[in-house]
Amino acid sequence: MKKIRLPHADSRRIADTVDVITHGKFITSGLFKRYFFAVLLIVVLVMMSISVRFDCVTGMETIASLRTRLEVVRTELQRERSTYMSSTRESAMQHRIDSLGLGLGIQERPPYKLPETDERR
Numbered sequence: 100m101k102k103i104r105l106p107h108a109d110s111r112r113i114a115d116t117v118d119v120i121t122h123g124k125f126i127t128s129g130l131f132k133r134y135f136f137a138v139l140l141i142v143v144l145v146m147m148s149i150s151v152r153f154d155c156v157t158g159m160e161t162i163a164s165l166r167t168r169l170e171v172v173r174t175e176l177q178r179e180r181s182t183y184m185s186s187t188r189e190s191a192m193q194h195r196i197d198s199l200g201l202g203l204g205i206q207e208r209p210p211y212k213l214p215e216t217d218e219r220r
Contacts, residue, residue: 189205193205
């Protein structure tokens with residue numbers, strides 16, 4: 100296999116180009132002056148993109164938070180509705196019992212079980 104030899108001037112130019120790129124010397128103030136409007140347009144577009152992305156992310160977080168609150172409110176609504184319907188039925192029954200003059204009322208305490216004793220068996 101044959102080795103390719105570069106002339107000394109070409110290898111020096113390649114080394115200089117690599118040196119310029121690695122040390123960041125290719126971005127100079129002259130570059131910004133020459134391409135001022137293009138650089139300004141790119142910076143504005145990048146800033147707009149960041150702004151839109153931020154708005155979308157915060158909007159999605161707000162939507163997720165509101166959905167969670169909506170589920171909590173729906174559950175609370177269902178619980179309150181069942182409590183109201185239960186009390187409506189009780190009051191309707193009590194009103195009917197009172198109108199018939201049966202003398203019955205709503206029990207204050209829940210029923211309890213009597214303990215079993217050996218005498219009852």
